[in-house]
Amino acid sequence: MAATSTVAQGMNFPSELVIIAEDSRFEAEANKREVLEAQELLNAAGRAGRAGQHANGIVLVIPGRVVGIDIGDAKIGAHWTTLQKIFGQSDQCLEIDDPLTAVLDRVHAEVAAADGFERYAIARLASAGIANALVKSLAGYRARKKGDDKWLDERIQAAASFYKDQAGESKEQLAEYQVSSKLGVPLAVVTRLSPEIIDDGAMTIMRWMEWLLEWVSKNLDLFDQMFRPATIDDLLGSAINTVADSSERGKIALPLLTELTRLWLAGKPLSELQLAVGTDADKLKTCVDARKFVLRVVPELAYLFGIPAFLIQSRQALEGDTPKELAASLAKLGVCLRFGFESVELLALGYYLRAHKLSRRQVHEQFESVSPYLREAPEGEHWEGTIGRVEDAIIAELNGRGI
Secondary structure (H helix, E strand, O other): OOOOHHHHHHOOOOEOEEEEEOOEEEEOOOOEEEEOOHHHHHHHHOOEOOOOOOOOOEEEEEOOOOOOEEOOOOEEOOHHHHHHHHHOOOOOOOOOOOHHHHHHHHHHOOOOOOOOHHHHHHHHHHOOOHHHHHHOOHHHHHHHHOOOHHHHHHHHHHHHHHHHHOOOOOHHHHHHHHHHHHHOOOHHHHHHHHHHOOOOOOOOHHHHHHHHHHHHHHOHHHHHHHOOHHHHHHHHHHHOOOOOOHHHHHHHHHHHHHHHHHHHHOOOOHHHHHHHHOOOHHHOOOOHHHHHHHHHHHHHHHHHHHHHHHHHHHHHHHHOOOOOOOOHHHHOHHHHHHHOOOOHHHHHHHHHOHHHOOOHHHHHHHHHHHHHHOOOOOOOOOHHHHHHHHHHHHHHHHHHOOO
16 A cells, blocks of 8 residues: 555554655755654554554654665664654654643743733633642642642642632633634734624625725735644745735735635636636646635634634623524534635535535536526525525426436
C-alpha cells in the first residue's frame, strides 16, 4: 500500500508493513525540502499493525539522503545520526502543555491585556472558583509534581487580583468571547463585527454576502486575522506573498475573493472560476487555482459568514430568554457559503435530495426546474418553512410532468 505524506498521517489501514520513502517533504514557503518533524515520522510509522489486524508491525524508512557506509573503516554517514535522534525517542515526542500556563504567566507578569484573551480565561475560571480550578488544572498538577507550590500559589493570587481589578463583563462582551473561542476566530475580528450585526429577517444569502464582504473592505487592517496568510499566499502567489501589510494584502486579494465567491455561489463550474483568476482559456487544464479557492479559502469564508448567527444565538442565551429561531438566511449563511448555494432554497433542495448525493452543479441544475413552482418566502422564514416550500415545489413540478 502506498500513500502520500499527507494521507500517511491519517492512514488507519490494516498495514503490516509501512515503508516510508523519504524523511523530508517540499515546503513551498521555504522553497526547499525540509526534514519531517519527529512526531510526523513516528505518527506515520505507528500505522504498522493498526486497525486490530496485527500485534506487531514493520517499519522501513528510506532516507531522502543516502547514508553511506564504509565497511573497512567502520564509518557511517552523518545523516544516520539525525535518524537515530528521531527514532531513538519515546512515542511521546511532543510535550503536552497546559495553555493556562502561558496565560497565568502573563497575568503574573502584569503584561496581560485587560480586554484580551486573559480576561476571558480568568473570568471563566472565576465562575468555578479560581483557586479550585487552577489546583485541578494540568498546570497545577505539574507544579505540584515538581514540588513548586510557590509557583502555583503566586499564580492563583495574581489571577484573583487580576479578576478583582477588572470591570464586570457585559453580556455583549461575553457573547463575543464565547463566539471567538467556539469558532477559533480572533477576538479582534468578532468584537469589531459584533456591534454592526442585527437579526434582519429580510436579508437574503446574497445580501448577507455583499454586506459581509463590504464590511471586510472597511476593516482590511484585520484581513490577515480573517484569513490565514498562507492560504491567501497559496492562491495569489507572487502577487501578494511579498506584501507584509495586512491592509495592502486585503486591497490586492479582496476583489478576486469577492468575484470568486459570487461565481461559487451562483453554481458556476470551476473553469469559470479559473478564468476569473486570470488564466487564459486555452490553459485551463485542471483549474488548480479554482480548486485551491474551493478547498482552502471557502472553508475560511464559511467560518467568517457563520459569525453573525453564532453571535445572535449567544446574545439570546445570555439574556435568558426563550431562544428565538433565526431566519433561515441567517441560520444557514455559513453552510450556504460552504456548499456553494446562493439561496436557502437551493440548500433546502440539496438537503431534500441528499440521498442522491448530488454535486453543487447538479443541485443548481435541478433547481432550475423546481424554482417556477416555489411560493414566495415570507419575511423571516425559518429553516423548516423553507424545506416545506421546496418540498411543495418538488411535488408540484412532478405533478406538472404527470409523474
